[in-house]
Amino acid sequence: MEIKVFASIKEKVGSDTIDLFVGDSISVGDLKNHIFVDYPELDGEVFQVAKNEAFVKDDELVTSSDTVALIPPVSGG
Template identity: 45%
Template sequence: MITVLFFAGIKEEIGLDRLIVEKENITVSHLKQYIKSTYPSVPFNHCMIAVNENFVADDEILKDQDIIAFIPPVSGG
C-alpha cells in the first residue's frame, strides 16, 4: 500500500488530499500513469515528487508503506 499526497492545484483538480494505492515495486512514472488513468486532467508536468520526504526522480521505485507527495510549483508574494 502506497499513500499519495496531493497539494494545491492538484488537490483541487482531483478533489482529494490523499489517495491509497494498492501497488508496490512500481516507479514514480508508472504511478503517475496509473493516477492519470483515473484523473486525466491532473497537472503533473511541473511537480516536484517526494518519497518519504526526500525529493526523487520519475525512475524511483516505490515500496510498500511509502508516502509520495506531488508538490506543484508555488507562487505568491
C-alpha cells in the same frame, strides 16, 4: 498506496490524498502514468514526486510503506 496531494492537485481530485493499487513497488515514472490514467482530471498537471520528504526522479522505486506526495510548483513573492 496512499499519496498526499496539495494545492491545485488537491482541488482537482477533491481530497488531500489519492489511493492507488500499485503492488509492492513501482517506479516513479510508472506511478505518474498510473495517476494520469486513474485521475484523468490531472492530465497536463505539472508536479514533482516526493518520497519520504525528498524529491525523487522517475527511475526511483517507491513502495506502499513510503510516504509519497505530489508537489505542484510553488510561486511566491
